[in-house]
Amino acid sequence: VLYWMIVLNIIEVAVMALLIGLTIARVERFPVISTPAGCLFEGLTPFSAIFWTPVLIVEPIICILVLKKVFLDRQQRSELAMFLARDSLLYFLVIFMQLIGSTIVWAWYPSFINLFMPWSIALPSLLCNRLLLNMKGHFV
Numbered sequence: 001v002l003y004w005m006i007v008l009n010i011i012e013v014a015v016m017a018l019l020i021g022l023t024i025a026r027v028e029r030f031p032v033i034s035t036p037a038g039c040l041f042e043g044l045t046p047f048s049a050i051f052w053t054p055v056l057i058v059e060p061i062i063c064i065l066v067l068k069k070v071f072l073d074r075q076q077r078s079e080l081a082m083f084l085a086r087d088s089l090l091y092f093l094v095i096f097m098q099l100i101g102s103t104i105v106w107a108w109y110p111s112f113i114n115l116f117m118p119w120s121i122a123l124p125s126l127l128c129n130r131l132l133l134n135m136k137g138h139f140v
Helices: 002-025 048-073 079-108 111-116 117-139
Strands: 032-035 038-041
Touching: 002 048, 002 111, 048 079, 079 111, 079 117
Parallel strands: none
Antiparallel strands: 032 038
16 A cells, blocks of 8 residues: 555656646746735636646545555454544545535636635644544544
8 A cells, every 4th residue: 555655646746746837837927916805816727727636536546545454454453543544534525525626616716716725725734633633542
């Protein structure tokens, strides 16, 4: 599982770097405009919305690998593994929905991307803290 995760993450980073490079190459001017309601992204093509596509492909694969490892290795399954699988599944579902929302909004309604930007920063932090606190609670 570890080797698959390493390979998938390397591929994901490479594809995302390529997509950022292609997006930057097509930018003619600075795409962020300050408005009273926040920043507005203008001048970026809908093509730049596919930036999240590698994550939308790799994250389900990693989630499936984790769940497969936990539920198929019944002899080695511990209470900690069940906590990790439960919290990983929760993390995946919430982040996956946020990424799908970001992709759709970026592609068709880029002026509303500000609705998703704070959540894309806050949700991973909140869910990772939950995971760490549950692990700590298991050992204390």
